[in-house]
Amino acid sequence: MNLTERLLNRDPSALAKLISQVENRVPGYPEILDQIFSHTGHSYRIGITGPPGAGKSTLVDKLVRLLRAEGKTVGVLACDPTSPFTGGALLGDRIRMQDLVSDDGVFIRSMATRGSLGGLAKSAQEAALLLEAFGFDWIILETIGVGQVEVDIVQAADTTVLVLVPQSGDVIQAMKAGLMEIGDVFVVNKSDQGEADLAYRNLQTMLGLSMHEWMPPIVKTVASQNQGIVELRSAIERHKAYQEKNTLSHRRRVRLKAFLQMIIEEELQLQLWHSQRLKTLDAQLEQILNKHQTPYRAAKEILQSISSSLQNN
Amino acid sequence: MNLTERLLNRDPSALAKLISQVENRVPGYPEILDQIFSHTGHSYRIGITGPPGAGKSTLVDKLVRLLRAEGKTVGVLACDPTSPFTGGALLGDRIRMQDLVSDDGVFIRSMATRGSLGGLAKSAQEAALLLEAFGFDWIILETIGVGQVEVDIVQAADTTVLVLVPQSGDVIQAMKAGLMEIGDVFVVNKSDQGEADLAYRNLQTMLGLSMHEWMPPIVKTVASQNQGIVELRSAIERHKAYQEKNTLSHRRRVRLKAFLQMIIEEELQLQLWHSQRLKTLDAQLEQILNKHQTPYRAAKEILQSISSSLQNN
Numbered sequence: 236m237n238l239t240e241r242l243l244n245r246d247p248s249a250l251a252k253l254i255s256q257v258e259n260r261v262p263g264y265p266e267i268l269d270q271i272f273s274h275t276g277h278s279y280r281i282g283i284t285g286p287p288g289a290g291k292s293t294l295v296d297k298l299v300r301l302l303r304a305e306g307k308t309v310g311v312l313a314c315d316p317t318s319p320f321t322g323g324a325l326l327g328d329r330i331r332m333q334d335l336v337s338d339d340g341v342f343i344r345s346m347a348t349r350g351s352l353g354g355l356a357k358s359a360q361e362a363a364l365l366l367e368a369f370g371f372d373w374i375i376l377e378t379i380g381v382g383q384v385e386v387d388i389v390q391a392a393d394t395t396v397l398v399l400v401p402q403s404g405d406v407i408q409a410m411k412a413g414l415m416e417i418g419d420v421f422v423v424n425k426s427d428q429g430e431a432d433l434a435y436r437n438l439q440t441m442l443g444l445s446m447h448e449w450m451p452p453i454v455k456t457v458a459s460q461n462q463g464i465v466e467l468r469s470a471i472e473r474h475k476a477y478q479e480k481n482t483l484s485h486r487r488r489v490r491l492k493a494f495l496q497m498i499i500e501e502e503l504q505l506q507l508w509h510s511q512r513l514k515t516l517d518a519q520l521e522q523i524l525n526k527h528q529t530p531y532r533a534a535k536e537i538l539q540s541i542s543s544s545l546q547n548n
Numbered sequence: 549m550n551l552t553e554r555l556l557n558r559d560p561s562a563l564a565k566l567i568s569q570v571e572n573r574v575p576g577y578p579e580i581l582d583q584i585f586s587h588t589g590h591s592y593r594i595g596i597t598g599p600p601g602a603g604k605s606t607l608v609d610k611l612v613r614l615l616r617a618e619g620k621t622v623g624v625l626a627c628d629p630t631s632p633f634t635g636g637a638l639l640g641d642r643i644r645m646q647d648l649v650s651d652d653g654v655f656i657r658s659m660a661t662r663g664s665l666g667g668l669a670k671s672a673q674e675a676a677l678l679l680e681a682f683g684f685d686w687i688i689l690e691t692i693g694v695g696q697v698e699v700d701i702v703q704a705a706d707t708t709v710l711v712l713v714p715q716s717g718d719v720i721q722a723m724k725a726g727l728m729e730i731g732d733v734f735v736v737n738k739s740d741q742g743e744a745d746l747a748y749r750n751l752q753t754m755l756g757l758s759m760h761e762w763m764p765p766i767v768k769t770v771a772s773q774n775q776g777i778v779e780l781r782s783a784i785e786r787h788k789a790y791q792e793k794n795t796l797s798h799r800r801r802v803r804l805k806a807f808l809q810m811i812i813e814e815e816l817q818l819q820l821w822h823s824q825r826l827k828t829l830d831a832q833l834e835q836i837l838n839k840h841q842t843p844y845r846a847a848k849e850i851l852q853s854i855s856s857s858l859q860n861n
Contacts, residue, residue: 265844265847265848266844268842268843268844269842269843269844269845272836272839272842272843273839273842488833488837491833491836491837491843492829492830492833494843495829495832495833495836495843495846495847495850496821496829498843498844498847499820499847499850499851499854500817500820502847502851503816503820503851503854504813506851507812507813507816508809516805516808516809517805519808520801520804520805520808523585523804523808524801524804526585526586529581529582529585529586530581530582530585530804530807530808530811531578531579531581531582531811532582533808534578534808534811534812534815535578537808537812538812538815538816538819541812541816
């Protein structure tokens, strides 16, 4: 059997190898993803994001155990665009999940930025498709921080959980940053510390101002003590039921569209700088260095030839 | 006088406004950058990067004071692609630099990711051009973390300083991540703590293996106590002298080329998804959702029309 067949037969080592091939953009990886595509779409995806130190990975750990106790299988992708330095920490975090590693119903994988090999958001999408084809019931996309790339990653989820802690003025920061918009479920973790009630009430007030039909539930948790995990699970379930009745197919359509655009943009990027165009670029560069040309005017001249032909398609 | 003229007359409020216009991609910003371009190229740029918590902003603070004592003017860009959450912390860090703010010879600016408004690496380059046109002797590009975006930012510097701390296994992490390649000068900060000598020796061994002509100096500092800053200053000066004799013009050429490519790619991105192409995309999307098509095959079909015309230019 080839790797793809082994994946569809639920061989974890084939899954791990295929994720690596996709991450490393091994020649032929698009065909792999096309081959497995008809087997995707049957998993439910949860995105978990929030600032560093909010206790996201402990929360994920507990949530995975709860889902396993229900008999569900779970694939976890822990995504870190700020690596390399946090990469080690991330793996360290995972050590406590080691007893889960020997559980066939769980698969845990860290993904980090791979330099110029393409965006992490795209790789995470592709890895999630592989997890779906493998047949996991649930997929968890976890991020380390909450920058733009992380937001792109969790927006590929069916339900996005935004994890905050009471101490750090997170609620205000989240609001200022427009992050309230991306959370379908909110968690105030470490709610035995600091001003948890205040944070909860602030969140409630803020979410009450929203005009959306879905009113995001707020769950207080102490992940390290396994408190509030059942409540989180049921809040996710409520959102899942709401989505399935209303917006899930639309949401998945939007996500697929964004994915298709990412594929096209990445490939176009690769094709853009062919030798003839690099020569044009170098000629303009000389002019700029001699101060006979300016960068934006040079870019415009190069773009004119490219874009006029783009418009003609 | 218009804003550009005021910038060239060293008006700090015009500088601040122009940076905002560039960050926000206000219509006409390319023309602003083209207008000031002939006034750029006379500043020396230092990039300062390293993992979070290495004490970079304290180090920058001390370095700025030293440069000011020499009578040099300094512009600082503190770049944080992992915002929004660290955005607040970053500004907090800056409060201790407040006495510097009333100094006309210093300009400090935080830059964060602005969602889809284009890459931070490009905005930082553009802000640096504005600082150069204003006439600062030195420009410091400081990053908060050390992910891919941060590496792109500091590679736009003439001298890149990689700041590590002895405690955290940073040296090993930096080596694994290929970061040794980007440092022109290394700093072991907080060198009164932990195993500073071991970290120093590890660095020395590792850098000794490099085949490059320039052997990066390693400086031990305790930034919080102003220790080692003079030594850092002179290490930067040595690299500056080396560069000016050897590789500076090449380095600036490479940087300008990368900048030009960023301009073209950003603009192309904006032009790519015009209404006709979005219709094609939607049609393919329907096919994919019905499982009559796969994402990569669909992307290929859309790309074929785009890229064949790109090749013809």
